[in-house]
Amino acid sequence: MSGAPFTSPFIPNTGDDRAAMLAAVGAASVEDLFADIPEAFRHPGLGLPAPTPEMGLRAEMEALAQRNFHAGEHPIFLGAGVYRHFCPAVVAPLVTRGEFLTSYTPYQPEVSQGTLQGTFEFQTLTAQLFGMEVSNAGMYDGATSLAEAVLMACRVTKRARAAVLDTVNPNYLAVIRAYAQPHGIEVYETDPAAPQLLPETACLVSQYPNFFGCFEDSQAFADLAHEQGALCVMSCDPTALALFRPPGDFGADIATGEGQALGVPPSFGGPYVGIFTCRQEHVRQLPGRIAGRTVDAEGRVGYVLTLQPREQHIRRERATSNICTSTALVALWAAVYLALMGKHGLRRVAELCWQKSHYAASRIADLPGYSLPLTGTFFQEFVVSCPAPPSEIGAALERAGIIGGLDVSDRFPNGMLLCVTETNTRAEIDRLVDALAEAAR
Amino acid sequence: MSGAPFTSPFIPNTGDDRAAMLAAVGAASVEDLFADIPEAFRHPGLGLPAPTPEMGLRAEMEALAQRNFHAGEHPIFLGAGVYRHFCPAVVAPLVTRGEFLTSYTPYQPEVSQGTLQGTFEFQTLTAQLFGMEVSNAGMYDGATSLAEAVLMACRVTKRARAAVLDTVNPNYLAVIRAYAQPHGIEVYETDPAAPQLLPETACLVSQYPNFFGCFEDSQAFADLAHEQGALCVMSCDPTALALFRPPGDFGADIATGEGQALGVPPSFGGPYVGIFTCRQEHVRQLPGRIAGRTVDAEGRVGYVLTLQPREQHIRRERATSNICTSTALVALWAAVYLALMGKHGLRRVAELCWQKSHYAASRIADLPGYSLPLTGTFFQEFVVSCPAPPSEIGAALERAGIIGGLDVSDRFPNGMLLCVTETNTRAEIDRLVDALAEAAR
Amino acid sequence: MTPDGAPPLREAAHNRRRLLMERSRPGREGVTLPASDAPPQPMPDAAMLRDGLELPEVTEGEVVRYFTHLSQLNFSVDTNFYPLGSCTMKYNPKVNEAVAALPGFALAHPAQPERQVQGALEALFRLQTFLQEVSGLPAVSLAPLAGAQGELAGVLTLRAALEARGEGRRRKMLIPDTAHGTNPASAAMAGFQVVHVPSDSGGDIDLGAVRAEADGDIAGVMFTQPTTLGLFDRNALEMCRVVHEAGGLVYADGANMNALLGRAKLGQMGFDVVHMNLHKTFSTPHGGGGPGAGPICVSAELAPFLPGPVAVRRDDGSYGSETPARSIGRVGGAQGNFGVLIRALSYITLLGADGMLDVSGNAVLNANYLLAKLRPLYDLPFDRPVMHEVVFSARKRPGATALDVSKRLLDHGFHAPTMYFPLVVPEALMIEPTETESKETLDAFVEALHRIDAEAAADESFLHGAPYDAPVSRLDEARAARRPELRWREPEA
Amino acid sequence: MTPDGAPPLREAAHNRRRLLMERSRPGREGVTLPASDAPPQPMPDAAMLRDGLELPEVTEGEVVRYFTHLSQLNFSVDTNFYPLGSCTMKYNPKVNEAVAALPGFALAHPAQPERQVQGALEALFRLQTFLQEVSGLPAVSLAPLAGAQGELAGVLTLRAALEARGEGRRRKMLIPDTAHGTNPASAAMAGFQVVHVPSDSGGDIDLGAVRAEADGDIAGVMFTQPTTLGLFDRNALEMCRVVHEAGGLVYADGANMNALLGRAKLGQMGFDVVHMNLHKTFSTPHGGGGPGAGPICVSAELAPFLPGPVAVRRDDGSYGSETPARSIGRVGGAQGNFGVLIRALSYITLLGADGMLDVSGNAVLNANYLLAKLRPLYDLPFDRPVMHEVVFSARKRPGATALDVSKRLLDHGFHAPTMYFPLVVPEALMIEPTETESKETLDAFVEALHRIDAEAAADESFLHGAPYDAPVSRLDEARAARRPELRWREPEA
C-alpha cells in the first residue's frame, strides 16, 4: 500500500480512487488510518511468501493434491464414519451457484428465501428419513451433533450424567467428553450387551449401526432409558436408515447423524453437516438454527429463521448453544442429494451397500487366516480378524493400489474395519480379496 | 413405453399421467399416436445398448477419457491452430450457469438480455482486439469464419476468384475450397514472398502469423489487394494481436480468427468460436447473428438480434449464409476470458508466449542435428528441422511423456512445428530439449 | 415502488447493466499472471507492435457480478417451460456436462497422432455406430458443426454423388414451403436452385407438385420428417419414390428426430441423407445459440463423398480418423465439435434403447395432449395427431396476435412458442413441449393461455403492452436495424 | 401487472415455490441406480427393515428448476454489495473453489494412514505456519469447525492452562458489552461465569471496570480486536497487562482480522489465544451460513492443551497428525473442515504478504470513506477513524429506524447492514464494506441511503412498508415463532 500500484484482481481501488477517498476521509495516507495501533506494534512485517498468480497456484495445489493416495485413483474400503457414496453430477453445479455460495446466514429473510426454503427442505427430508418429528438446520458434523444432543438431554432432564455405549465411534465419544466436561457432566461408557444406567443419567447414547457396522438391540436401549427417566439418544447412519427401522420407530428422543453420507465428498474430514432431530416437545431446547414457515404482509408463504431466542445472538450466555456459522451449504447439498435419490433411490443405495458388503465379507471369511469376529447383522461395514497386524495388511493393500480399512486392533485382535459401499464394484472387491489373500502369505 | 413403468430420471410422466393424457387425447395407447408411420416401417427395433445408470456411465466415460495421452497429464508442444492457454477458474462456473447454458438463440429479446448483452460484449471486445470496426456474434470456428469471409468478399466485390497464400493453415484452405466450390469460385494459392493476383480476384487471404508461426508483409498484401480492387482478408491469432499490430492497422477489410485461443479448452477439436470482423460499410453483407443496441418502450437500453434480413430465417435462399445455431456459449466464454485478462493481462500472455517460445527455439537451435529452417519473426510457434522423420521424433517424445509438435515434413525436410505458450514451464521446455537431444542420438 | 410513484430505482438497474468498457478503470486487474521463468529473450521489433489495446480493466469480482446479473436476465430451460417449437428445448442431463469436462477429453488436442487419442477416437466411432442405428443408414460423418452445416455438407455430398453418376448438371432442389429457413439457404450455398413445393390440404407435401418438378433437372428434395407442422408426412414414402425414379436423391432434415427415436428409421423409408441436430435430440444444451453438432448419415452410395474426418476401427482393433476417398472435403478446422459429440454419446449410453423409446413416446404424447387441451382456444390448421409439436393459428381473438400471446406468456413465466413459423400458417404458434415436461407444467401452461385469452377478451389493447414483468418491455427492433449500434464505442466528448 | 390491477400471476410464483413433497408423484425418479454386480446376498431379517420411506419422487429436471429458482431468490455477494457488518462479506477468489474440488483433496479420507495423505498434511502444516505468522503466536490448531467453536476450543484451552497452573478455580470471564453473542455463549459452554464490561466514552473498553474485576477469581477476558464497533481498541494493551497481572489470560476474537492483516499481530500485543474466522478473512464463501473454520492460535504456554489433531512435520521431512500432550480433546469427528482450510491456504498463497497488506489497507480505507460520506446522514456514536467497519445510529429521522432503512436498501439492490448490533448503539447500522468493493459501488450505496432518507422525509410511513421489490414483503416472524411449522407435513384430509 506504500504508493505501489494495485495489482490484485480482488481489489478494485485504483491509485486515483485511493487519492479521492483519502481526500474525502481527510487522511494523508492509508497508513494514517492505522494510527490507533501503538507504533511499536504497527507493521510488524509479515513473513509470508510473495503472491503466486493463479496459474502457479493451481500447479502448486495440484502437486500437493497429487501427493495423496486417494479414492479418485484407488479403490477404497475405509469408512469408520466417513463414507464414499455416489453423488449425481447435478448436485455440485446447483449447490455452488453463486447465489447460494456467497450469501450469509439469512438474517434478511426477504432476500434470503432461497437459503431459507432450502433449509426447510433439509429439515423436512432429514426428519422424514430419521422418522423423527423435527430437525434443525444442521450442526457442524455428526460428532458435534451427538455432543450437543448430550448437552440438550442434560438440559431437558436437568441431570448431569450421560451413558455412552462402548460401541459408539471413539472420535464421537471424545467430542462428547470435550463438550460435557466443562459443564461437569459425567460421561461414562457401558456395554451394549448389558447396559447399565447410573442414577441421574440424562441419556443413553447409542450408535446405529454401531461403530463396527452392527445393529444392536436399540429397542432395549430406548426402553431402558425411558424406564429411568433418561432420554434415548441415537447417532445414525443416514444411508442405513433408508433400509432399516429409523430411530423414531424405537422411540428415540434425539437422533443425530453424519450428513456426509448424503453424497458429500470425504474431503479429508470436512466440511460435513451434522443432522440433529428430536421430538416436537423439546424443540425449544434445540441447539442451532431452525427455519420456519410463515407469511408475508400480503399473505404469501415465506420462510424465516425462527425460535431465535434459543440462540447466542439473542440469549448470549444463556443460549442453548454457541453455534453461529454452521454448515448451511452442506445441508443444502444433502437436501439436493436426498431430493434426487428420493424414496426409491436411497433405498436402492442402501441395498447395494448391503449386497456388496455382504458379498465381500463372505468372500473374506473364506480366506485362510481371516475371520469375522462379530456375528450380528451388519450394514456396509464389518470387522475382519487378519492373520497379521492390520497396519501391515494395510501397507500390503496400499502396495496393491488399494486403500484398506481402519485398524481396530485395540478392540479386536488384528482387527480391521472394512467398508464396502455401492461405489465399490465387484471387480474392486475381488481385487481386495486377492490382495488380502496375497498379504496373508 | 409398452406399459412398463417409467424409470428415466428425465421423463416426468407417470403411468397415471399417461393414462389421463391419453384419455384427454382420445387415444388408446401411445403407439396409436404413431399411426401415420407406415406400419412396415414402424418400430423397427433399435440396436442400442441397454440403459447405463449415471454411476456406470461415469466410470465408462472416465475409462475412455483415460485412454487419451493428454495435456492434463503431459506437457504439450502442439499448436497448429489450436492452443492451450491458461484460463482463470472463474470462467467455467460463470459461463455454465444454467440460465446461459440452457437458453436458446435469443428470439424473445425481453427475456434474453443476458445472452444478448453477452453477445454485444463479445462483438465489442473482438472488434477492439482486432482493431476492426464491427464484429458479428461468432461463427462455428476459425476455419469456417475464413471460408465465409471469402464468400462475403465475393459478394461484396461481385467477383469469383480468391487468392490464398500458401502459408495459410491447410485445414482452413480445405474448408475454403469446400465452401467456394459450389459457388464456382476459383480458389488458388500464391506465394507470400511474391504474391500474384489473377484478374477478377475478390480477395487475398493471409494468415497472421502464418501457419508456421511467422509474420509476413501484411501491409504489402493489403496494398496489393486494394490496388486491384480486391479485399484484404486476414485470419489472425487473437493472442498474437495483444502484442502485434492488429489487422485493422494494415487496412484489412475482413479479419477472422479462431476464438479457441481465448481460453477455450482444445476438446479434441471443438466446440470453438469463429471470430468474424469487418469494416462498417460491409455490415449488411455479414454472415451470422449480430446483436444490436436499442431501447424498450420505456426508453431503457436493451439488446436485440439485428440486421436479420441477412439471415436464413427471413431471406431463406437469398441469405448471406445458412448459419443458424452458432456458438453463442463459446463466444460468451471468450468474452468473459477477455474481460478478465483485460488490457494488460492479454498482452502479458502474449509476451509470455513470445518469451518462452523464443527460449525454446534458441535452445533447440543449439542442439546437434536440429535447426530452424525459417528466419522470419515468429510468435509462439516455429518449425524445427529434425535429424529424423518427425513421426519418429514424436514417438520418442511420447515415450518421454511429452506431446510433440506437428509433422510438417511435407513442407520442410523433417520439419516439426512446435508450439510453446505461457502454460509451458521452463522445466517442461528443458525436458523437451533434453528429450529431443536424446531422440537425436 | 417509490413514494412518488416514479419507476423503481432505475439507476440501480441501469448500473448493473453497464458494459465492461463503461466499468473499466485504469489500474484494475482481472487476473495476475506470472513473470516468465525462462531467461529473457529480446522482444520483437517495435514497428511490429501494436499501439494500444482497448480492453477493459475490471476485477474478477466485478466480472462475476456482471455476468451473474446478466444470466439472471435470461429465460432458460433450467428456470421454466420453454415450448419453443422446432427447437426441442428439453432438459438435458447434467452428467453430460461433467463427462465432456473430463480432462482426458477436454484437454485432448485434435492434431495429436491417432495413437495418442484412442479414447477420443473410440468415442467417436461408438457414436457413429449409434447414429447409424438411429437413422438406419450405413455411414456417418460427425464433422458438421451444427444442423445448418449438416444440411450444407449433406447436400454437397448428394451433389457429389450425382456428379459421380454423371448427373452433375442437375440443379433443381425441391423444398417444401414449410421448411426451416436453413434448408433453402443451405441448398443455395451448395449451388442448387431452390424450387418451392406447397403442402396439400392435409398438411402433407403436395405430391402433384413434386411429380410436376420431377424431371431430368431435379437434383433432389430437402424434406423435413416429421415436418415443421409437427406432422409425420404421409406422402413422404411416395415422394421418395418419385424423386428417386426421376434420378434425384432425397435429403431428410432430421432436426425433429426427437419424435422418431426408435419409432422409425428414415434410412429405411427411402431417404439418402439425414442430418441430426445433436443439440436438440441428443442433449447438448443450446447455450443461447450454440454450440451444436449436425452429423450426417448417408446411404452406401453417398458414403465415399462424406466430409472428413470420419472415425474408423482398424483390423487390429485400434481406432483411426480418415477422410473418405472422394470426400467433399472439410467443413471445419479440426475434428468436429467433439465436446458436443461426447455429450450425445453420453446421453445415448445413459438412456439406451429403452430410454430412446421413452423419449419419443412421451414427446409425442405431450404434444398431442397440448393439442387436445388447446384446440378449443386456437385454430388448428391440420386437425390430426401430431408428432413432437403442434402448430396453432392464433387468429381467433382480436387483440391477441401470435406476437401478443407470446409476449404475455413471458409474464406468466413461460417462454413463448415459436411464432410466425412455419410460414404457411397465419399467426402461427408452434408449440413443442418435449418429453421432459410434466403434465402439471403443461396444465399450468394451458391455464396461462386461457387467462391470456380472457385478458384479451376483457381489453383488446392489453396484450399489446406485454410483457409487463420482464426485465425490459418490448424492444424497438426497427430502431436497432435503422442505426445499427453493434458494439460499445467511446462516448463522444 | 394484470388488466384488472390484480397482483401479478400469483399462482405461477407460488407453483415455483412448491416444496419437494408437494411436487412428488409416485413413479418419478431423480436418478437411476445400477443393479448389484455381485452375487446376490440374503437380505436382512424383515423385522429390522423400515416400513416406508417418505422421500420425494421428482425428476432431475424438476430438482434443477426448483433449486435454480430458489437460488434466484437469494441476495449474494456474487449479485451485489453486501455490507453486513462483522460478517466480512467480501468477494472470494473462485479459484479456491476449484482447488478445494481437486480429486486429490476432495476424495482423501480423514482416516487414511499418514503415509497416504502427505499432500493433505503438508497443506495443513503450511496453513498452520501461515496463521502463526499472521497472528504472531507460535502454535495453531486447525480443528475448530467455525468461529464460535474456535471460541469454545480457545477458552477451553485457556481453562486447561489455568488448571495446569493450579488456578482451575478461576471462573470469571470478562466480556465487553460490544461482544458478539458467541463470546458469552462460548464462555458459558466452557463453564465460565460471564461478567459484562462496559465501553468507555471513547468506545474503548472501560479500564476501570476491568481493574475492578481483576481479582483472584478472574480467568480472563474475551476481547474482540478490532472491536465490533469497528474500532481498534486503544485500551487493549493496558487491559492485557491488567488481566495478566491478576493471573488471568486474554482471549482475542480475531473474527475481524481482515482489518489487521500485516498491520498488527495480536500475539505481539499480549493476547494468549486468537481465533480467526477463515470464512471471513481467508475467503471461504459463506454459503448461506457455513461451512466455516475457526482455527485458534495460542502462546507457547497454551500449546500443549490445543485440541487435536494438529499437523506436524517430522524430522525425516514427512508430515503427521498428532494430538498435543495434554489436549482438551476433540471438537469434531474427523480432521477439521479441510475443504475450508484448503481455501484459506489457497487464498494466502495467491495474495501473499503484499496482498494481505492490500486487503487490510483497502478494507480500512473503504470503511473510513463510508464513515466520511455518511456522517452527515446518521449519528456517529464514536467519531474517530475506524478499522474494517463503521457503526452508525439511525436515530436521526422519524420513520427511518434501522430496520426501515435496512429493508428499503433491499429494494435498491443492496443488502442491509447488520442492524441493532452491537447492542450498545441504539438503532445500530453496522456497515462493513470490505476491500473488494469499488468506490463506484460505495458511492451508489451512499446515494441510495440519501434517497431513502429523502423518502422518509417525504412520507414518514413509507419505509415501514419496505421492501417493496423483494421476492416477498416483510415476513411475520412472530407468527413463525408462535406456531412453529418446521417441516412439510402431509396436509390433513
Ligand SMILES: Cc1ncc(COP(=O)(O)O)c(C=O)c1O
Ligand atoms: C427443422 C430444422 N432444421 C434445421 C435447423 C438448423 O439447425 P441448426 O440451428 O443447428 O443449424 C433447425 C434449427 O433451428 C430446425 O429446427
Ligand SMILES: Cc1ncc(COP(=O)(O)O)c(C=O)c1O
Ligand atoms: C466478531 C465475531 N466473533 C465471532 C463470530 C462467530 O463466528 P462463526 O459464525 O464462524 O461461529 C462472529 C461471526 O458472526 C463474529 O462476527
